[in-house]
Amino acid sequence: MAIDKALSITVEYKEVRDVRHLRKTKYSCWQPPSLGVLKLHVDGAIFEDQDRASVGMLLRNDRGVVLFSTSKKENGVNDPMGVKLLAILRGLQLCIPMGILDLVIESDSLMLVGELNNISESRSAWGHLVHEVKELMKRIPRCLVQHKGRYGK
Incomplete structure (x- = not known):
């Protein structure tokens, strides 16, 4: 037994x-984007004891070739959603001067993706950042934000 x-x-x-x-x-x-489309992966981390955060961005083409990979320290940020929004903002700031025409942005935050895909004005605590990101997204002719689970980098 x-x-x-x-x-x-x-x-x-x-x-x-x-x-x-x-x-x-x-x-x-990792799932490649359609032919001719670039994919930007973003994420952020908070270091509460240092009153600091870090954002990371990775841009790949449809064959998986890394076009850039970078990270940046952000001071005074202690909110997970704010950090993830900053990651997208910083990524867009790098992508726009490159003249990208077709971009997919992937985030592991379903709530953030919902905020950015909502056509109405954000009433969240991060409304100003959501607005800034949406304004930058308009500078890329075809720009889409989608959710990808944590393991999908």
């Missing part, structure tokens, strides 16, 4: 592990 129980637990463990691995693999694969 104890052996049967141990074997049963082992089988269950392997099944759960395999499902988790498949789920992680499904979301962790």
Whole structure:
């Protein structure tokens, strides 16, 4: 009886592990954009003890070639949504002078993507940043923001 129980637990463990691995693999694969489209990945991190944050940006073409990868420290930022918005803002500031015509921006924040895709004025605490980002997005002829889970970098 104890052996049967141990074997049963082992089988269950392997099944759960395999499902988790498949789920992680499904979301962790980078998906290229359409031909001729560039993809900008953004993220941010907060370092509360230093009253500082860092934003990171990665731009790739449709073949996965990295066109730029950079990060920047941001002082006085302690809000996760604000940091992620700043990452998009900084990424756009780098992309616009490059003359990009077709850009997909990916963020792991579903709420942020919703804010940026909403056509009405943002009434959130980050409204001013949302407005700035939307204004910069208008300078790229085809610019789209989409959600990609955490493992999708």
